[in-house]
Amino acid sequence: xxxxxxxxxxxxxxxxxxxxxxxxxxxxxxxxxSPFEIMVGAILTQNTNWRNVEKAIDNLQAADLLSLEKMNxxxxxxxxxxxxPAGYFTVKAARLLNLCRMLKERWHCDLENFLQQSxxxxxxxxxxxxxxxxxxxDSIILYAAEQPVFVVDTYTxxxxxxHDIIPEEYDYSEIQETFTDxxxxxVSLFNEYHALLVQVGKDFCKxxxxxxxxxxxxxxxxxx
DNA sequence: CACCAGGCAAGTA
DNA sequence: TACTTGCATGGT
Numbered sequence: 001x002x003x004x005x006x007x008x009x010x011x012x013x014x015x016x017x018x019x020x021x022x023x024x025x026x027x028x029x030x031x032x033x034s035p036f037e038i039m040v041g042a043i044l045t046q047n048t049n050w051r052n053v054e055k056a057i058d059n060l061q062a063a064d065l066l067s068l069e070k071m072n073x074x075x076x077x078x079x080x081x082x083x084x085p086a087g088y089f090t091v092k093a094a095r096l097l098n099l100c101r102m103l104k105e106r107w108h109c110d111l112e113n114f115l116q117q118s119x120x121x122x123x124x125x126x127x128x129x130x131x132x133x134x135x136x137x138d139s140i141i142l143y144a145a146e147q148p149v150f151v152v153d154t155y156t157x158x159x160x161x162x163h164d165i166i167p168e169e170y171d172y173s174e175i176q177e178t179f180t181d182x183x184x185x186x187v188s189l190f191n192e193y194h195a196l197l198v199q200v201g202k203d204f205c206k207x208x209x210x211x212x213x214x215x216x217x218x219x220x221x222x223x224x
Numbered sequence: 225c226a227c228c229a230g231g232c233a234a235g236t237a
Numbered sequence: 238t239a240c241t242t243g244c245a246t247g248g249t
Contacts (some may be wrong), residue, residue, distance in 0.1 A: 047229065047230085049247075049248075052245095086248075087245040088244045094242055130232090134231090155230070186231045194230085202235095208227070226249105237240090
């Protein structure tokens with residue numbers, strides 16, 4: 001009679017990180033030049049392939065709109081046309097302007113001061129903006145403000161539940177706690193870990209056609 | 225052709 | 238509270 005002993009969560013999370021890190025090495029996220037560009041990218045990439053986001057950001061660059069003050073002066077309709085390739089473009093244009101308006105009215109466009117708040121108040125303030133939810137807020141806190149929060153996305157949920165490390169029905173905060181309760185609180189670790197999960201998700205853990213045979217996590221069973 | 229991608233808010237019961 | 242639906246382009 002054979003027995004399968006479930007690994008402790010902290011050991012599993014450490015093993016996943018080690019496997020991914022030795023497979024991919026440092027990924028140098030976030031792919032954006034300034035804190036403002038990172039914040040814009042975080043909104044544009046909501047439920048959208050990053051390739052499409054890059055096209056939209058190129059358009060914004062060409063229109064010289066990658067600054068808070070300039071974007072804030074842009075009418076919603078023309079901003080929408082510029083970010084069209086990112087999809088959901090009317091909704092996302094409004095969301096970008098909601099963020100710009102909050103930063104102007106509450107922070108007088110001083111991004112540095114805004115991002116230097118404690119991560120908890122920063123998160124509260126971001127979540128008050130209509131169009132910024134938990135993942136977008138946490139992406140901004142980790143990658144623009146460089147403060148230690150763990151970012152959870154659909155790949156994080158899919159990979160951990162398929163490997164039986166968390167239950168399928170875990171929500172955002174439960175998944176986030178799984179990481180923060182079992183890892184040292186470190187900006188560079190959280191940065192790299194989320195980037196690695198997204199990368200391995202794109203490469204091997206697509207929703208309907210996973211490629212578990214060649215996935216670097218195949219030694220952790222079960223999967224698919 | 226169908227399906228999906230680094231979510232979120234609003235509507236329904 | 239717990240589901241469902243709209244938003245939309247571009248790649249496989």
